[in-house]
Amino acid sequence: MKRILLLMISVTLISSCASRKKVDVDSMVRDPAEQSDSAVEIVPLLPPGVKSLLDEAEQARVAGQEDQAIEILHRARSIAGNTPTVLQYLAEAYLAVGDFPQAMAWAQQAVDNGPPKGELCERSRRTLALAAEQQGQTDLQLSALQSIESCISGSVQRF
Numbered sequence: 001m002k003r004i005l006l007l008m009i010s011v012t013l014i015s016s017c018a019s020r021k022k023v024d025v026d027s028m029v030r031d032p033a034e035q036s037d038s039a040v041e042i043v044p045l046l047p048p049g050v051k052s053l054l055d056e057a058e059q060a061r062v063a064g065q066e067d068q069a070i071e072i073l074h075r076a077r078s079i080a081g082n083t084p085t086v087l088q089y090l091a092e093a094y095l096a097v098g099d100f101p102q103a104m105a106w107a108q109q110a111v112d113n114g115p116p117k118g119e120l121c122e123r124s125r126r127t128l129a130l131a132a133e134q135q136g137q138t139d140l141q142l143s144a145l146q147s148i149e150s151c152i153s154g155s156v157q158r159f
């Protein structure tokens with residue numbers, strides 16, 4: 001019952017954002033994912049040099065230069081291929097500028113190629129849900145929101 005209530009609250013909160021063109025990625029995707037209490041965190045490895053490109057893109061995004069951030073992220077993807085972290089950053093960048101079809105495409109790739117547990121798992125599903133909601137794809141939105149719970153792993157009992 002508690003899960004259904006949380007899911008309904010999440011759908012309501014996300015639906016209230018439908019009139020916005022841009023999405024605040026930090027408050028809608030990153031902050032909630034960071035605050036989850038998953039005991040398991042899977043962090044995909046990044047090829048050399050990609051981390052600095054991600055940092056550069058993040059600086060551009062924070063400075064309001066979203067188009068430059070997207071360009072930098074595409075350079076990172078040309079090096080890293082389908083590395084889930086890069087795919088997720090691309091999805092978030094497109095979500096931030098209101099390009100919901102691109103955000104949804106990159107988020108779906110991040111879900112498909114990403115880890116099954118942890119923060120990146122949760123971020124990709126939150127991004128997918130927001131992009132789907134903005135495009136009126138409520139079935140995909142609901143599916144993505146329901147799958148967030150699978151990203152969170154409780155502590156392991158030790159005997």
